[in-house]
Amino acid sequence: MNSFSIGNIYEITGLKTVDINILPENYCGFDCVFCPLGRTIVKTNRTFHFEGTKEFITKLSRFLDDNQLELVVIKNGESLANAEIKDVIKLIKNRNIKIRLLSNGYVLNNSEYRNILQMCDEVVGELAVTNEKDFQKLQRPLEGYTLKKYINNMMEFRKWFKGKFIFDITIIKNYSDSDKSIEIFKSIITKLSPDEVYFETPDEERFKGAFQISKEKLNEINKYGY
Template sequence: MKYIFGPVFSRRLGLSLGVDLVPYKVCSMDCLYCEVGKTTLKTFDRREYIPVDEVIGELKSFLSKKPPVDYVTFSGFGEPTLNSGLGKVVEFLKSEFPQIPIALLTNSSLLFRDDVIADVRDIDIILPSFDAAFEETFKKVNRPCSELSVELIKIGIRRLREETNVKIWLETLFVKGINDSDAEVKAIGNFIFEIKPERWQINTVVRPPAYDIKGLSVNELEKIKTFVGYPETEIIGKSYAERKKMPVKDIKIEILELVKRRPCPVDEIADALGLLEGEVKVALDALLKEGKAEYVFYGNKMYLKGKEHS
């Protein structure tokens, strides 16, 4: 498969089948924190970067086997809404596999456009980014195309709220010393209260970023949550540094929660929990010794499975 990947566990969406609609790092931004890498083609042009008929072919052959999938998620190597065939893929999924909800991770840059709003209106959950309320900060943290501005991002997110019924899980990723000043957080908070997303997810740098930057501690994220006071706020990012301080017993509990639901290979567990594979293995050994989990083989891969009543 060239354009679909997974399913992988994600804390937010469960077992998610990823769909890539643009080649490696084709994006309208070049965010400091990007986990994929530095943007190689920064563009604002909407076109069929990847032939969507091929994407549809891959989805059809994979989903027809009825694999356990909680979401089909447009995400991956760049900004999915740059592909002008997005709406065609959504339409295909809704007509052939209506039982599987669709999610979209987007940087919000093209939501101001009529054609993009039309393409996304049947998606179930959209996770748009909103990292800065001031123009200067926006340019620093997201390093956007010259055509983009905070105002355009706001217009797009407002359109999503006012013209569609999709659930909005708005995400703000905080970078130390860049978009975490009181004035910035206050202004971001004002926009959150205006949009009233079903969830406001606050995140920080959890994986190796494209540029040399630092994330916030959970304590600092907690302070932002309290300062803004939006009721539906979730902290979703814990930096590696903080994760490493997690005692093995806590890591064990989190792993067990995952593998009781579905068997999962070690790399996916590490990915889903934002841990290093070494950390996961230490906790896994303990779970195996305690008889709370076991390994099962499927295909040529080893999965960890939670034992019943563990």
């Protein structure tokens, strides 16, 4: 995980896009065993004033001036942990660029984040398992976090968020790839009524044996039409 980084420009749904990371290291309320970023360095649901943020905002401002972009994706860890995220969003929005914010989803209904989230055009929430035992085992959340509350937080968020809500489901081999799990995911999708749904599976080399399902099975799941 590269701290305070700006990625390469690419296209997504026809939009010139760049990914940015506004964290110095991996801050998150989870420590998922399948996380592509590796172990969570600081497991937390608090916000922090990071020393490098002002310098990053200056760097980002120059980058946006030099490149014509249509979408900025704020990702890596739980970006809401950065207390200055609102300043980052304002900088981007002032240039009429859309913002997509990736979150693990657990804190989306926290009242302290409502004004920040309402500034975003798109928000991505995530889910990977369908029962409490696997949630605790694979996602290793903060003490007191439960799968039921996780889903309820996203449902409440969905009621008031006016932008596009994207639901990202990670299918884990031997944990959430059974027909029963897929049916549960479908039920949750119905309750959340997201604007878009993506099914994926861990694709990093170190996860392929333990957690990745086959492309054929993933394609079959995607045939559900979401």
